Amino acid sequence: xxxxxxxxxxxxxxxxxxxxxxxxxxxxxxxxxxxxxxxxxxxxxxxxxxxxxxxxxxxxxxxxxxxxxxxxxxxxxxxxxxxxxxxxxxxxxxxxxxxxxxxxxxxxxxxxxxxxxxxxxxxxxxxxxxxxxxxxxxxxxxxxxxxxxxxxxxxxxxxxxxxxxxxxxxxxxxxxxxxxxxxxxxxxxxxxxxxxxxxxxxxxxxxxxxxxxxxxxxxxxxxxxxxxxxxxxxxxxxxxxxxxxxxxxxxxxxxxxxxxxxxxxxxxxxxxxxxxxxxxxxxxxxxxxxxx
Numbered sequence: 001x002x003x004x005x006x007x008x009x010x011x012x013x014x015x016x017x018x019x020x021x022x023x024x025x026x027x028x029x030x031x032x033x034x035x036x037x038x039x040x041x042x043x044x045x046x047x048x049x050x051x052x053x054x055x056x057x058x059x060x061x062x063x064x065x066x067x068x069x070x071x072x073x074x075x076x077x078x079x080x081x082x083x084x085x086x087x088x089x090x091x092x093x094x095x096x097x098x099x100x101x102x103x104x105x106x107x108x109x110x111x112x113x114x115x116x117x118x119x120x121x122x123x124x125x126x127x128x129x130x131x132x133x134x135x136x137x138x139x140x141x142x143x144x145x146x147x148x149x150x151x152x153x154x155x156x157x158x159x160x161x162x163x164x165x166x167x168x169x170x171x172x173x174x175x176x177x178x179x180x181x182x183x184x185x186x187x188x189x190x191x192x193x194x195x196x197x198x199x200x201x202x203x204x205x206x207x208x209x210x211x212x213x214x215x216x217x218x219x220x221x222x223x224x225x226x227x228x229x230x231x232x233x234x235x236x237x238x239x240x241x242x243x244x245x246x247x248x249x250x251x252x253x254x255x256x257x258x259x260x261x262x263x264x265x266x267x268x269x270x271x272x273x274x275x276x277x278x279x280x281x282x283x284x285x286x287x288x289x290x291x292x
Contacts, residue, residue, distance in 0.1 A: 063138065064138060067134040067135070067137065067138050070134055071127070071131040071134045074127045074130035075123055075124055075127035075131065076123075077127075078122075078123035078124070078126035078127040079119055079122075079123030079124070079127075080119075080123070081123070082118075082119040082120075082122040082123045082126065083115070083116070083123075086115035086116075086119045089115075089118050089119070090114070090115060090118055090199075093118065093199065094198075096170075096174050096175040096178055097178045097179075097182065097191075100179075100182050100191060101178075101182065101191045101192075101193050102191065102192050102193070103192075103193055103194075103195045103198060104192050104193065104194060104195065105195055106194050106195075106196075111195055113196065114196050114199050117196075117199060117200075117203070121203050121206075125166075128159075128162075129159070132155060132159070136151065136155060150220070154217060154220060154221070157216070157217055157220075158214060158217045161210075161213040161214060161216065162210045162211070162213060162214065164213060165210035165211070165212060166207070166209065168209060168213075169205050169206045169209035169210070170206060172262065173205060173252075173259065173263060174202055174205055176258065176259060176262055177205070177252070177256065177258075177259040177262075180258055180259065181256075200253075201253045204253050205252060208252070209251065209263060212247065212248075212251055212263065212267055213270060215267060215270045215274055216270050216271075216273055216274030218274075219274035219275060219278055220274065220277060220281070222278075223278035223281060223282065224281065228278075229278070230275050230276070230278040230279035230282055231279075233271075233274070233278060234272075234275050240268060240271050241268060244264040244265075244267040244268045244271070245260065245261075247263075247264070247267060248260040248263040248267060
């Protein structure tokens with residue numbers, strides 16, 4: 001028998017030994033376990049709801065109304081406050097092209113309505129923390145203990161990513177797009193821009209970029225609910241590349257490919273980072289289940 005191994009003969013048991021499963025495929029949970037995670041997420045047990053209080057539908061609606069009124073009042077106060085400094089905000093948002101473009105008021109009241117628009121966007125930005133707090137206070141009693149552990153990181157991460165997206169758009173994306181348009185038409189026409197159209201372009205670009213930076217938060221919520229695993233997220237990276245380019249083309253008000261790529265690359269990076277974060281959470285969940 002010793003010579004048979006040397007002659008190249010392999011026993012049947014060894015030949016039938018299963019091949020090792022790649023780490024990426026092994027990371028995906030089986031369908032039964034994934035379905036159980038979804039069921040436990042949608043229908044938690046009573047022991048997982050520490051502050052569960054029985055309320056009628058009218059009591060829920062009354063609480064929702066009160067919190068909506070508080071949120072609306074906070075946004076209204078923030079908008080009025082921003083309107084008092086509307087001219088300063090306008091000058092601040094004009095800085096990327098203030099030395100290269102002359103802004104014009106092409107109709108009666110155009111500048112006034114532009115300041116109202118700027119104050120409205122900035123007021124909503126300042127009032128967002130109050131709205132977020134009221135929303136959290138409304139849904140927290142219905143969350144399980146495990147969900148509450150992820151609440152603070154998700155809220156903090158969502159806020160940081162949103163403001164980071166706005167900062168990225170103001171510091172990098174907006175100047176690049178505007179300089180492209182100015183350079184493209186520099187030798188043919190003089191840059192005299194409508195103040196209303198300029199701020200429509202800038203404000204839409206800022207807020208759409210901030211919203212697009214929420215991709216990792218959405219991934220974490222899907223991973224926590226058990227709907228999608230990190231392996232499944234990474235397996236569709238080719239579609240993510242195409243989807244990021246399409247999303248950048250839709251979200252950016254400009255049509256130049258350079259600006260769209262400036263947004264598409266961060267979107268792809270955020271998606272991959274979100275998939276990696278979901279993988280870390282899955283490993284931590286597996287360790288806790290083993291210890292339990």
